[in-house]
Structure formats: C-alpha cells, structure tokens
Amino acid sequence: MKTLSVTLPGRSYDILIGSGLLARAAEHLRPVLPRAKKLFVVTDSNVAPIYLSALIPGLERAGFETACREIPAGEGSKSPAMLSALWEDMMDFGLTRTDAVVALGGGVVGDLAGFAASTILRGVDFVQIPTTLLAQVDSSVGGKVAVDLQHGKNLAGAFWQPKIVLMDPDTLDTLDDRTFADGMAEVIKYGCILDKAFFDFLALRPSRGEIMEEIEHVLYTCCDLKRMVVEEDERDTGRRMLLNFGHTVGHAFEKMGNYQTWTHGQAVAAGMCVAAKLGLALGTGGTEDDLQALTKLLQAFDLPVHIPCSDADWAVMEETVGLDKKSTGDSISLILLEEMGKAKAVKMKKTEVLAQLDALYGRV
Ligand code: NAD
Ligand code: GLY
Numbered sequence: 001m002k003t004l005s006v007t008l009p010g011r012s013y014d015i016l017i018g019s020g021l022l023a024r025a026a027e028h029l030r031p032v033l034p035r036a037k038k039l040f041v042v043t044d045s046n047v048a049p050i051y052l053s054a055l056i057p058g059l060e061r062a063g064f065e066t067a068c069r070e071i072p073a074g075e076g077s078k079s080p081a082m083l084s085a086l087w088e089d090m091m092d093f094g095l096t097r098t099d100a101v102v103a104l105g106g107g108v109v110g111d112l113a114g115f116a117a118s119t120i121l122r123g124v125d126f127v128q129i130p131t132t133l134l135a136q137v138d139s140s141v142g143g144k145v146a147v148d149l150q151h152g153k154n155l156a157g158a159f160w161q162p163k164i165v166l167m168d169p170d171t172l173d174t175l176d177d178r179t180f181a182d183g184m185a186e187v188i189k190y191g192c193i194l195d196k197a198f199f200d201f202l203a204l205r206p207s208r209g210e211i212m213e214e215i216e217h218v219l220y221t222c223c224d225l226k227r228m229v230v231e232e233d234e235r236d237t238g239r240r241m242l243l244n245f246g247h248t249v250g251h252a253f254e255k256m257g258n259y260q261t262w263t264h265g266q267a268v269a270a271g272m273c274v275a276a277k278l279g280l281a282l283g284t285g286g287t288e289d290d291l292q293a294l295t296k297l298l299q300a301f302d303l304p305v306h307i308p309c310s311d312a313d314w315a316v317m318e319e320t321v322g323l324d325k326k327s328t329g330d331s332i333s334l335i336l337l338e339e340m341g342k343a344k345a346v347k348m349k350k351t352e353v354l355a356q357l358d359a360l361y362g363r364v
Contacts, residue, residue, distance in 0.1 A: 001017065001018030002219075002220045003015070003016055004227055006161070006227050006230060007231055008161060013165065014164055014165070016028060016165070016167065018168065018169075018216070022055055022129065022170070022171060023058055025055055025058060025129060028164060029062070029100075029164065030062055033100050035098040036099050036125065037065060037099060038065045038067070039064045039065070039066045040089070040090050040099070042086065042101065042109055042112065042113035043068060043071075043109060044074075044106070044108065047104060051104060052068060071086075071108075077108055078108050078148050079147055082112060083115060090116065091120075095120065095124065096121070097121045097123075100117070101116060101127070102126075102129060103127070103130075103140075105129075105130070106135045106179075107132065107134050107140075110128055110135050110145070111139060111146050115145040117160060118158040119158070127166070128140035128141075132175060132183055133175065133179070133186075133187070134186050134264065134265060135183075137183060137223065137226070138183075140162070140167070141227065142229075144157065145160050153251055159234065167219060169212075172212070177208065181266075181302055182264060184265070184301040185266070185298065186222070187202065187218060187222055188294070188298060188301075192245060192272065192276075192337060192341070192343065193242050193243070193335070193337075193341075194229075194242070194341065196339075196341025196342075197341070198221050199293070202297060203293060206301070241335060242343045244335050246269070246270075246272030246335075247268060247335075248320075249275065249317070250264070250267040250272075251271075252271075252321060253266075253267035253270055253307045256307075256317070266303055266304050269305065270305060270306060272298070273298070275334065276290060277291065278336060278353075281359070284337075284344070284346055286340070293340065294340075309363075314361075321357075330349055332348060332350050333345040333347050
C-alpha cells in the first residue's frame with residue numbers, strides 16, 4: 001500500500017492506495033472519524049451492485065450505522081435536484097454534525113456527495129472512496145465539490161476537503177474501456193503540465209494493460225502532483241489553475257454535446273489538443289513534436305483529438321468561454337504549454353481567445 005499526505009492548515013488528510021482497501025475501509029475510517037456513529041453512503045446505480053457488498057459489512061462490523069443512497073449513474077445526477085434529495089435523505093437518516101458522508105463511486109458521486117457534505121448541517125465530515133480512474137487521479141483529491149447548473153458545469157460548489165481518500169485499484173478492473181480512457185486523459189494531463197518524465201513513462205505504456213501493470217505508481221504519481229499543487233494553492237487562485245489545462249474548451253465541448261455526446265475525459269482530451277495548438281499559434285511555448293506526442297498518446301486510448309464545431313456549437317463555445325471560472329471581466333487565464341511537462345497561465349482578452357479559436361477552426 002502507498003500513502004500520501006495532503007498537508008493543509010487544519011484540513012490535512014491521507015490518501016491511501018492499495019489493492020483490497022475497499023473491504024478494509026473501516027479500519028482506516030475509524031481513526032479519522034472518531035465520533036461518527038452514522039455513515040451516509042452515496043453511490044450510483046452501476047457501482048452499488050458491484051461494490052457495496054464489499055464495503056458495508058466491514059463498516060457495520062466496526063460499529064457504524066450505515067444508510068446508502070443510490071443515485072442514477074451519469075452526469076445528470078450532479079444536479080441541484082439530486083443535492084436537495086440527498087439533504088432530505090440525510091435528515092431522514094438522522095445524520096448529526098459528528099457523523100459523516102461517504103462517496104463510493106466516480107467523480108459524479110464524489111462531487112455531489114462532497115457538496116452535500118459541505119452544506120448539510122453547515123458541513124459534516126466526508127470520505128472519498130473513488131472507483132474510476134478519473135476520480136482516483138483527480139476528483140477525489142483537492143476538495144473541489146460541486147453540482148452543475150443549466151448554465152454550465154460545476155457552477156455551484158465549494159471547497160470541502162475529505163477526511164481521507166481510499167483508493168483500491170482493483171475497482172478499476174470493472175470499468176469499461178471508455179471510462180478507463182476518460183481517466184487516462186487526466187493522467188496524461190499531469191504529464192503535460194507538470195512532469196515530462198511521467199509523460200515519457202506513459203508514452204512507453206500506450207495501452208490499458210500496460211498502465212494497469214503499473215497502476216499503483218500511476219495513481220501515486222498523479223495524486224502526488226495534485227497534492228503539491230493543492231498544498232500551494234488550495235483555493236485555485238494561482239498554480240492550481242494549471243490543472244485546468246484543456247478544460248476551458250473542454251467544458252464547451254461537453255456542453256455542446258449536452259453532456260451526452262462527449263464525456264469529461266474525451267472533452268478534456270480534445271481540449272488539451274486545442275490548448276497545445278493555441279500555444280503554438282500564439283508562440284507561448286510547446287513544439288509541433290509536443291503536439292504530435294500528445295496526439296499519439298491520446299489516440300492510443302481512443303480519445304478524441306479534434307471535436308468539430310457547427311454554428312450552433314460555436315454559440316455554446318462563446319458562451320462557455322465567457323462563463324469560465326478562470327475568467328475575470330473581459331479577460332480569461334488560458335492554460336498553455338511552455339514545453340512538455342511545464343504549463344503556464346496566460347491572461348488574454350476573451351475576444352482574442354475566441355478569435356484564435358475561430359482561426360484554429362478555420363472559421364475566418
Ligand atoms: P462518473 O462518476 O460518471 O463515472 C463514470 C461511469 O463509470 C459511470 O457510469 C459510473 O457509474 C461508472 N463506474 C464508476 N465506478 C465504476 C467501477 N469501478 N466499475 C464500473 N463502473 C463504474 O464519471 P467520472 O469520469 O468518474 O467523473 C466525472 C465527473 O468528475 C464530472 O462530473 C467532472 O466534472 C468531475 N470532476 C471533478 C473534479 C474535481 O476536482 N472535483 C475533477 C475532475 C472531474
Ligand atoms: N480538477 C481541477 C482541480 O481540482 O483543481
């Protein structure tokens with residue numbers, strides 16, 4: 001088992017990575033939740049039938065009273081309506097301020113359950129047990145929790161750090177290839193923005209089988225990189241923005257497809273290619289070879305490297321870039337590559353970003 005500690009003032013916590021952790025969750029939860037009697041477990045309709053039976057008996061044996069809420073799988077559940085339903089369920093269960101919420105599932109479950117934990121009774125303890133690659137390398141670490149609004153993704157949320165993150169790589173075995181690839185988009189992102197050696201390590205292992213042979217190292221490296229960034233900038237006002245490489249345009253792609261056509265990882269994959277091309281066009285850094293290496297690695301995992309834009313899509317792009325959380329007034333901080341393994345935020349006028357995107361898409 002590998003352990004990492006995220007050190008934040010008054011909110012430090014461990015990330016444990018190891019095979020079989022799901023069944024042994026209780027022994028790691030009790031020390032960090034010494035006063036909790038009740039655990040409200042949030043999971044989804046795909047995860048519940050496979051993994052609840054491995055988790056719950058151990059928790060009950062350790063003396064926790066549990067209630068499970070199974071939400072429909074998919075991004076549509078990350079909604080204010082589902083949040084409100086969870087709040088009511090938590091009250092029905094008799095949750096108190098010394099109890100805790102457990103998220104067992106992918107990023108949708110983690111973000112939703114985390115936001116519910118951050119708000120119910122003005123905040124209760126929260127545990128992340130991520131079961132997708134994306135959730136293990138990204139969403140379960142760092143405390144961002146949210147729901148989507150009609151206006152866009154993650155627009156209502158909070159920073160709410162978990163008390164512990166337990167990741168059992170065995171849970172990745174039941175992911176379909178597309179969901180595994182979604183996580184790979186974020187794994188590859190870390191190499192691009194923070195660690196060239198890690199990017200090269202991944203490029204030498206361009207298949208799911210090869211990645212799974214090294215999975216503990218991959219999870220550890222990604223979480224360690226994210227840990228460093230979060231410790232430096234928990235509230236996302238500086239360095240943490242680098243983690244949004246590919247996300248500004250990626251969010252637009254997700255929205256264009258009404259959150260149905262493109263998954264988050266697919267949208268981020270194509271968004272990273274757009275960002276790499278923008279960097280080349282603007283002369284801010286990166287090389288044609290970097291773009292080719294990124295494209296090749298994403299394609300090895302069947303991730304899209306280009307998403308077409310119709311006129312209707314373009315309106316969504318304009319609106320989404322304008323709404324991006326990294327925007328202030330008429331400017332936006334775009335995350336661009338300086339070189340492979342190093343990214344920087346470049347502040348630009350929104351109109352200029354849209355003009356560059358226009359040119360890149362051959363619309364002008
Ligand atoms: P997801 O939670 O929808 O999971 C993807 C699919 O895999 C779902 O159908 C789910 O039911 C299924 N699944 C989960 N675990 C499984 C398992 N072990 N075996 C079989 N099926 C399983 O999506 P995701 O890709 O995990 O997360 C995407 C979400 O994460 C988005 O909402 C995104 O905005 C959010 N996100 C948040 C952060 C953050 O910092 N909070 C970072 C990145 C992404
Ligand atoms: N996934 C981006 C962040 O956690 O900041």
